[in-house]
Amino acid sequence: MKIKTILAAGAMTVAAVAAHNAQAGAVLDGIKAKGFVQCGVNTGLPGVAAANAEGKWEGQDVDFCRGLAAAILGDSNKVQYTPLTAAARFTALQSGEIDVLARNTTATLTRDAKLGLTFLGINYYDGQGFLVPTALGVSSATELDGATVCVEPGTTTELNLADYFRAKGMSFEPVVIENINETTAAFFAGRCDVYTTDASGLASIRNTMAPNPDDYMILPEIISKEPLGPLVAQGDDQLADIGRWVLNAMIEAEELGVTMANVDDMKANSTNPGVQRLLGVSPGMGEALGLDEAWAYNIIKQVGNYGESYDATIKKMLGLERGLNALWTDGGLMYAWPVR
Amino acid sequence: MSKPHHAPGDVRSKSLTDYLNDENVRAVLYQVVAIGLIILTSWYLVSNTLDNLEQQNISTGYSFLDLEASFEISESMIDYSAKSTYATALLVGLLNTIKVAFLGIILCTIIGIIFGVARLSSNWIVRKLATVYVETFRNIPVLLQLFFWYALIPNSFPHPRDALEPLPGVLLTSRGLYLPVPIADTAYTLMGIAAILALVAIYFVKKWAKKRQDATGEPFPMTAAGFGIFFGLVFIAYLLGGAPTEIDMPTLKGFNIRGGYNISPEFLALLIGLTVYTSTYVAEVVRSGIQAVPNGQWEAADSLGIKRSVALRKVILPQSMRVAIPPLTNQYLNLTKNSSLAVAVGYPDLVSVSNTTMNQTGQAIEAISIFMLIYLGLSLLTSLFMNWFNKKMALVER
Numbered sequence: 001m002k003i004k005t006i007l008a009a010g011a012m013t014v015a016a017v018a019a020h021n022a023q024a025g026a027v028l029d030g031i032k033a034k035g036f037v038q039c040g041v042n043t044g045l046p047g048v049a050a051a052n053a054e055g056k057w058e059g060q061d062v063d064f065c066r067g068l069a070a071a072i073l074g075d076s077n078k079v080q081y082t083p084l085t086a087a088a089r090f091t092a093l094q095s096g097e098i099d100v101l102a103r104n105t106t107a108t109l110t111r112d113a114k115l116g117l118t119f120l121g122i123n124y125y126d127g128q129g130f131l132v133p134t135a136l137g138v139s140s141a142t143e144l145d146g147a148t149v150c151v152e153p154g155t156t157t158e159l160n161l162a163d164y165f166r167a168k169g170m171s172f173e174p175v176v177i178e179n180i181n182e183t184t185a186a187f188f189a190g191r192c193d194v195y196t197t198d199a200s201g202l203a204s205i206r207n208t209m210a211p212n213p214d215d216y217m218i219l220p221e222i223i224s225k226e227p228l229g230p231l232v233a234q235g236d237d238q239l240a241d242i243g244r245w246v247l248n249a250m251i252e253a254e255e256l257g258v259t260m261a262n263v264d265d266m267k268a269n270s271t272n273p274g275v276q277r278l279l280g281v282s283p284g285m286g287e288a289l290g291l292d293e294a295w296a297y298n299i300i301k302q303v304g305n306y307g308e309s310y311d312a313t314i315k316k317m318l319g320l321e322r323g324l325n326a327l328w329t330d331g332g333l334m335y336a337w338p339v340r
Numbered sequence: 341m342s343k344p345h346h347a348p349g350d351v352r353s354k355s356l357t358d359y360l361n362d363e364n365v366r367a368v369l370y371q372v373v374a375i376g377l378i379i380l381t382s383w384y385l386v387s388n389t390l391d392n393l394e395q396q397n398i399s400t401g402y403s404f405l406d407l408e409a410s411f412e413i414s415e416s417m418i419d420y421s422a423k424s425t426y427a428t429a430l431l432v433g434l435l436n437t438i439k440v441a442f443l444g445i446i447l448c449t450i451i452g453i454i455f456g457v458a459r460l461s462s463n464w465i466v467r468k469l470a471t472v473y474v475e476t477f478r479n480i481p482v483l484l485q486l487f488f489w490y491a492l493i494p495n496s497f498p499h500p501r502d503a504l505e506p507l508p509g510v511l512l513t514s515r516g517l518y519l520p521v522p523i524a525d526t527a528y529t530l531m532g533i534a535a536i537l538a539l540v541a542i543y544f545v546k547k548w549a550k551k552r553q554d555a556t557g558e559p560f561p562m563t564a565a566g567f568g569i570f571f572g573l574v575f576i577a578y579l580l581g582g583a584p585t586e587i588d589m590p591t592l593k594g595f596n597i598r599g600g601y602n603i604s605p606e607f608l609a610l611l612i613g614l615t616v617y618t619s620t621y622v623a624e625v626v627r628s629g630i631q632a633v634p635n636g637q638w639e640a641a642d643s644l645g646i647k648r649s650v651a652l653r654k655v656i657l658p659q660s661m662r663v664a665i666p667p668l669t670n671q672y673l674n675l676t677k678n679s680s681l682a683v684a685v686g687y688p689d690l691v692s693v694s695n696t697t698m699n700q701t702g703q704a705i706e707a708i709s710i711f712m713l714i715y716l717g718l719s720l721l722t723s724l725f726m727n728w729f730n731k732k733m734a735l736v737e738r
Contacts, residue, residue: 087699094398094704115702116398136595146594148515153692154699158411162422165412173596174412175606177686178695182487186686189494190514191605193595234397 027099027236028072028290036078039065040098043083043180045201046208047317048104048124057081059317061102063309064123064230066302067246068100071295076302085178087154090115093233100243102230104198106156111231120243122229123306124314125324125333126198127222128160131206134217136193141221145170150183150192152176157197160224184209198226203318242289249296251336252278253305255327260304267297278339285339296339306334389705404701405430411696413688415604426697433693434714440610440689441676441718447615448675449668452622457652459627470623478620483681485617490609490685500597509589509600517603518590527581534577538570545569606687610679618675625667629660661733669726673719680715690714 031037041049041061049059057079066076082098093101094116104126105111107119130141138144141164151158153176165172175192177183184205187195195205199222206216230247232240253259256275258266267279276282279300280293289295303309307327314320326332359365393400405427412422416432417439458470477485494514498504504512509520522528542565549560590600633656641651682689690711698707 087695090699090702091704094396110700110702114399116393116396144595146596146598148596153696158696159700162410162412166422172412174414175686176414176688176692176696178683178692182490182684182686185491186494189491190499191494235395 025236025238027096027232028239028242031072031099031239035073036080037065037069037072038080038082038097038099039068040082040084040089040092040101040103041065042103043085045104045180045204047204047314047320048200049081049083049102058313060124060309060313061104061230063303063313064102064246065100067250067299068243070298070302071242071246071249071289071291074292074294074298076298085154085180086152087178090117093117093231096233099239100230100232104201104228105231106198106226107229107231108156116234117231118234118240119229119231120240121247122227122333123247124200124228126200126226126228128157128196128224128226129199129202129222130219131187131195131202131216132193132219134215138219141219141223142168142170144172144194146172147193148173148175148191149194149196150175150177150187151196152180152183153178155197156224156226161196164223198228200314200318200320203320207318238290242291245289245339246299248336249278249299249339250303250306250309251327251334252339253296253300254307254334255329255336258300258305260300260302260308263297263300274339393705398702400703400706402703402706404697404703404706407701409697409700411700413693414686415602415607415688426701429693429697430690430710433688433690436688436693437676437679437682437690438718440607440614440682440687441679444611444614444618444675444679445672447611448618448622448671451615451619452671453626455619455623456626456630459623460630474620474623477616478624480617482613482617482678483684486609486613486681486685489613490605493605493609500592500595503592503597509587511590511597511600513597514605515596515602516605516608518597518600519603520587520589521601522584523586523588525581525584525586527578527584530577530581531574534573535570538573541569541573542566604687606682606685609685610682610687610689613685614675614678617678618671621671621674622668625664625671626660629664630656632663633659658733662735665726665730665733669723669730672722672726676718676722677715 039062041057041059044050045059047059049057049061052058062079062081065079065081069078070076082092084092084098084101084103086103089101089103089105090111092098101117102123104124106126107122111117112119130144132138144165145168149161149172151161151174158174158176161172161174175183175186177186184195186192188209188211195202197205199218202218206213206218210216230243232243252274256272256278258275258278263279266275267281270276270279270281273282277285279297280286280295283293286293286295292298304312307322310322310325314325315322322330322332324333326334328335360369390400406425408422409424409426409429410422411429413420413429413432415436417435418428418432420428420432455470455473458466459474461467461470493516497512497514500511500513500515503518506512511518545565546562549562549565553559588599590597590602593599637655637659638651641655642648646655679689680691683692683695686692694707694711698704701707
């Protein structure tokens with residue numbers, strides 16, 4: 001009797017563990033089966049991803065998650081958000097806790113090659129800057145020798161910071177706190193002279209969290225390249241393809257002048273073959289991705305094109321102009337791969 | 341393991357069922373099966389994990405430890421810069437953990453004993469104050485207390501430019517406490533050696549004094565002599581070393597105060613938080629230890645005309661220690677483990693550095709395995725020491 005019990009228990013343990021085995025291609029099937037996209041986002045960075053007063057998530061990264069849900073499930077509201085700290089984000093994606101990570105994450109070689117992750121593209125070109133109190137009397141980052149710097153752990157920011165000061169032969173003292181809210185609180189309490197992160201993040205912190213935004217200024221130096229984009233775990237290439245083309249479709253729509261307001265009209269009346277392909281009037285694109293032909297129509301109808309999303313989030317909430325993120329035709333870097 | 345036994349005169353040859361029904365055979369069989377299952381399960385878990393990691397193209401192994409860390413750490417007891425390796429970074433974290441745990445254990449013991457004794461005071465106000473202290477800080481989660489202390493320190497002290505100077509050279513700012521320190525000199529090495537020599541000398545004098553008191557009954561003023569030997573020797577070493585007087589004073593330079601010794605708000609918040617929280621438990625351990633000593637011991641001391649304060653120190657506390665040491669060990673282990681909450685207030689302890697390492701290299705399993713092993717090691721070492729101490733203090737029964 002006893003032996004049987006022990007054996008049964010052992011067999012059950014083994015079976016339970018086996019069930020957790022990752023299966024290639026399973027993430028997309030999982031999304032379809034449960035009926036929503038589990039999306040990892042920032043814990044709260046207005047403009048990028050933050051819950052508003054009604055508890056609804058808003059921001060540019062949130063728009064990507066909504067676009068993905070619109071493309072796969074036809075409804076941009078079928079998203080569940082998992083707020084993640086910078087330090088926890090990759091583990092959450094690797095372990096399958098989330099389907100996709102859209103958390104202002106810088107694409108780097110190590111992350112792409114060593115962590116078992118795939119970057120889908122870039123939805124925001126950023127660079128690292130410095131936020132200081134105006135009372136500090138500093139006008140350039142080169143004057144920061146000996147400063148105390150608040151920084152979030154587990155970010156490329158932390159590494160760029162050390163690189164920059166090393167290259168300039170300056171010293172600094174880092175204050176590294178896991179939660180972004182604790183870090184900003186420490187900065188506004190005067191624990192640090194400087195707060196450093198991506199320029200969009202600095203604008204967000206200055207405009208939405210500072211007791212008085214005018215007491216703080218962003219220094220002119222941008223010390224790094226920070227191409228930010230969403231990513232998925234390796235092993236589900238179909239999901240990666242879909243994610244990549246959600247980004248491209250939003251940019252392509254802006255290039256073609258398709259907006260949330262005129263998408264129905266364009267679908268019915270446009271004679272432009274590019275528009276017809278994008279909106280599924282001439283079929284084939286949706287099928288190639290294993291989606292409904294209305295995939296891009298759904299994204300644009302429910303979320304908008306890249307420019308509309310940018311204006312409603314980054315520009316409206318942070319007051320940042322397009323800059324590098326303008327379309328290539330306007331001198332920016334946003335350039336959609338051809339939808340054909 | 342002993343041979344199966346059977347009644348004498350049993351000549352029947354044994355079948356398999358007989359063996360399986362033999363108590364001794366069964367005992368061995370159960371253990372073999374249990375161990376086999378454990379090995380099988382762990383093998384399965386490990387190989388499954390490795391398979392999955394490989395399938396997801398996540399690199400594994402500990403070779404990342406030799407790579408350049410390229411992040412800075414705010415406070416370190418050894419030489420560290422962004423050029424150092426991940427292994428050095430983890431060592432910095434470990435030393436920071438040991439620093440805060442060591443100081444925390446000493447401070448919480450002292451404060452805990454004071455409040456534990458105060459809870460039994462005959463003075464109503466003292467007794468109630470101690471009760472309020474214990475009940476307040478014991479019943480608030482330690483993480484919240486850490487947030488509280490960390491919010492308090494930077495917010496309640498001024499910017500380095502308008503630093504408070506309660507004593508000459510001692511600066512209180514939102515960046516922590518700055519203390520003046522003597523500039524390094526061989527005299528201080530000599531003083532350190534003298535201090536160790538003095539401790540050895542005190543040990544032997546004490547032994548001699550005890551022997552003499554046992555033999556002749558003549559007491560020896562050990563406390564005064566001890567202080568004399570210690571400070572005398574250290575002072576002589578200071579004079580021999582040339583009596584250096586140069587002091588490194590903390591002064592405002594640029595944005596920050598440079599020079600002197602800095603105690604950061606992160607360290608302070610963590611140390612205060614852990615000490616206050618754990619000291620309440622230590623106080624309860626001490627109180628219960630004292631109450632476990634039979635009242636007769638107090639009465640016996642009274643009848644010999646011993647003062648209450650002396651009776652507490654010489655009669656009651658030594659006996660209560662026997663009851664108190666095992667639960668004290670638990671509290672020390674808790675403090676060490678709770679120090680991993682440092683990450684919440686930005687103190688670069690082992691977990692905080694491991695987190696950063698894990699995130700920069702993506703080697704989550706490896707980094708976690710390293711700090712789990714280290715915590716296990718630290719806890720086992722603490723236990724070993726306390727068990728040894730317990731044995732030493734235990735009643736020697738004749």
